[in-house]
Amino acid sequence: MPTRTFAIAELAALGIPPDSPDDIEYSDHLFADEPVTTQKYTALRRVIFRAEDDGRIWAVEYETAIDAGDYEIGEPPDDHGWHGDTVEAVEVQQQPVTVFRWVPIEDDPARLDDGVQ
Numbered sequence: 212m213p214t215r216t217f218a219i220a221e222l223a224a225l226g227i228p229p230d231s232p233d234d235i236e237y238s239d240h241l242f243a244d245e246p247v248t249t250q251k252y253t254a255l256r257r258v259i260f261r262a263e264d265d266g267r268i269w270a271v272e273y274e275t276a277i278d279a280g281d282y283e284i285g286e287p288p289d290d291h292g293w294h295g296d297t298v299e300a301v302e303v304q305q306q307p308v309t310v311f312r313w314v315p316i317e318d319d320p321a322r323l324d325d326g327v328q
Contacts, residue, residue: 213302215262215269219293227258228273228291242305247272253288259303269300 222228229235232244235258243259253274261268274292 215267215300215302216297217262217269217271217300218297219290220296222271222298225260225263227260227271228256228275229258232256242268249277250274253277253292255292268303268305270303271298271300 225240226234226238227241229238229241229244235241235244240261240263241258242261243257245257245259247255247257249255254277255272255274257270257272259268259270272292274288276288
């Protein structure tokens with residue numbers, strides 16, 4: 212898994228992390244800003260971007276305040292949860308992924324006749 216270390220200043224120059232996930236719509240080098248998980252006081256997100264110097268696509272994770280509407284929440288994390296002056300990025304590529312999920316069964320008369328419910 213190829214990794215690269217970015218200076219926080221480099222990421223800031225690219226607009227990473229974006230002020231809002233909707234900001235990627237207006238960027239030539241930001242491809243996605245997606246949720247990873249919700250923690251107790253913050254949300255962990257991943258931003259996908261193209262580095263200007265090497266043209267490769269990278270992903271970094273960052274913490275942000277939880278959007279809780281009118282509910283009172285804590286302060287956003289310092290430095291987006293990054294410690295030090297650098298952030299480790301992972302090279303990524305887009306590919307289709309099969310996802311399994313539970314869906315309701317349509318009524319099937321043959322199934323009901325078997326006594327299975």
